[in-house]
Amino acid sequence: MPDVKIAEALLMDTTGAAGERMHALIASLYPICRSITGDGLRETLARIGERIPLAISEVPTGTPVLDWTVPREWNIRDAYVKSAAGERVIDFGRHTLHVLNYSVPIHARMSLDALRPHLHTLPDQPGLIPYRTSYYRDAWGFCLAHNDLLKLQAGEYEVCIDSTLQPGSLTYGECVLQGETEDEVLISCHVCHPSLADDNLSGIAVAIELAQRLMAQPHHFTYRFLFIPGTIGAITWLARNEARAPQVKHGLVLTCVGDAGAFTYKRSRRGDAAIDRAVAHVLAQSGHPHRIIDFFPYGYDERQYCSPGFDLPVGCFMRSQHGTFPEYHTSADNLNFVKPAALEQSLDMLCAVIDVIERDGVYINLSPKGEPQLGKRGLYEGLGAGADRRQYELALLWVLNQSDGRHSLLDIAERAAMPFSLVARATDALEKANLLKRSDTT
Numbered sequence: 001m002p003d004v005k006i007a008e009a010l011l012m013d014t015t016g017a018a019g020e021r022m023h024a025l026i027a028s029l030y031p032i033c034r035s036i037t038g039d040g041l042r043e044t045l046a047r048i049g050e051r052i053p054l055a056i057s058e059v060p061t062g063t064p065v066l067d068w069t070v071p072r073e074w075n076i077r078d079a080y081v082k083s084a085a086g087e088r089v090i091d092f093g094r095h096t097l098h099v100l101n102y103s104v105p106i107h108a109r110m111s112l113d114a115l116r117p118h119l120h121t122l123p124d125q126p127g128l129i130p131y132r133t134s135y136y137r138d139a140w141g142f143c144l145a146h147n148d149l150l151k152l153q154a155g156e157y158e159v160c161i162d163s164t165l166q167p168g169s170l171t172y173g174e175c176v177l178q179g180e181t182e183d184e185v186l187i188s189c190h191v192c193h194p195s196l197a198d199d200n201l202s203g204i205a206v207a208i209e210l211a212q213r214l215m216a217q218p219h220h221f222t223y224r225f226l227f228i229p230g231t232i233g234a235i236t237w238l239a240r241n242e243a244r245a246p247q248v249k250h251g252l253v254l255t256c257v258g259d260a261g262a263f264t265y266k267r268s269r270r271g272d273a274a275i276d277r278a279v280a281h282v283l284a285q286s287g288h289p290h291r292i293i294d295f296f297p298y299g300y301d302e303r304q305y306c307s308p309g310f311d312l313p314v315g316c317f318m319r320s321q322h323g324t325f326p327e328y329h330t331s332a333d334n335l336n337f338v339k340p341a342a343l344e345q346s347l348d349m350l351c352a353v354i355d356v357i358e359r360d361g362v363y364i365n366l367s368p369k370g371e372p373q374l375g376k377r378g379l380y381e382g383l384g385a386g387a388d389r390r391q392y393e394l395a396l397l398w399v400l401n402q403s404d405g406r407h408s409l410l411d412i413a414e415r416a417a418m419p420f421s422l423v424a425r426a427t428d429a430l431e432k433a434n435l436l437k438r439s440d441t442t
Contacts (some may be wrong), residue, residue: 019340022205033096033194036229037073043171052211058169065239073168082158092143096194100141107160119148129331175225185221186251190230197338202258206314234301250275251314253302257346258338262289269295269306279357285419286422346382356420360410362439363403379431397424
């Protein structure tokens with residue numbers, strides 16, 4: 001295991017600059033029209049590749065991937081609805097959400113009655129543009145605020161979607177940071193949504209910052225960061241990496257990590273995987289409001305990694321849970337909705353989780369008969385110690401008592417209701433005093 005204290009190295013930026021950097025990156029990516037294939041996706045991956053090493057894969061249309069097939073590639077240049085007076089009453093140039101994602105091309109004139117079935121709104125949120133897609137069926141349409149729909153007058157409209165849907169490829173990116181072992185930690189985020197800051201871009205920004213920090217110091221595990229289109233991207237990666245999948249020992253899907261809501265963690269299908277315990281412990285010790293929810297087969301790509309044929313230990317790390325907040329999949333999920341402080345707080349939680357999985361292990365007390373005398377080793381001050389020192393000394397005693405070759409550091413932290421970092425610090429001190437050694441069985 002690396003000697004470096006992982007959490008301290010990862011949490012090297014406490015000035016708030018990381019949050020500002022992540023928010024600035026989100027702002028730069030926000031205008032790009034992304035989808036599950038196409039040039040917007042490639043442009044996004046190229047921007048990611050400017051910040052971390054990224055291997056790009058192109059998988060041709062028609063390639064069988066498990067029970068699916070890689071779809072045709074979609075690209076769009078322009079789209080609008082013009083009134084008889086020539087005014088663009090709906091304009092893709094003003095917001096990428098205005099077009100039904102994956103719309104087939106069309107250029108026609110039609111009445112409002114004929115156009116109406118192709119217009120999508122949110123009557124209960126009349127000021128917002130919805131996000132809608134048509135990935136696996138040929139269709140076309142526009143999305144707009146319901147208030148704007150009510151303003152449209154009867155008459156003829158010019159309708160144009162300048163798009164292509166033709167054979168091409170599906171694109172995804174991987175950043176692999178080699179560790180001391182081939183065992184992997186998988187960090188996955190979807191890169192297919194247009195102009196949605198929290199659901200999509202926040203996960204990308206936090207993943208990049210996390211990768212940059214991991215690149216700066218040694219680590220035990222190999223880290224694989226996946227930037228993939230949702231559902232079909234994860235299925236494609238799994239189909240092409242079935243032999244590698246068992247190397248994944250821990251995994252997280254990142255999404256909706258930039259809003260100010262309470263943290264939410266969705267457990268893996270296993271429910272008691274090491275990553276589930278690590279995240280639950282970090283959140284419990286953080287003092288921040290949070291929820292732990294059980295796995296269910298809907299949501300993001302955790303449902304692909306956790307499908308029964310793979311059953312990987314992958315959970316989903318969020319702040320506000322998808323589908324539960326009014327901004328979700330609407331134009332209100334914008335640059336004002338994500339906050340630099342929330343992004344940085346999410347990053348801090350993930351750094352603490354990595355500290356747990358990197359440093360956890362089983363140890364053996366080398367002086368197990370009675371308590372060893374800690375005072376003569378400079379490890380114990382006793383009654384004159386302050387509260388922080390007394391807590392640290394209690395951690396020393398917990399580690400000594402439970403280090404019987406059967407209990408891990410996370411076991412000890414959970415039983416003692418102490419932060420893992422404190423237990424790990426006590427373990428380091430006891431190792432240096434030759435009172436503890438790591439078990440060869442872990």
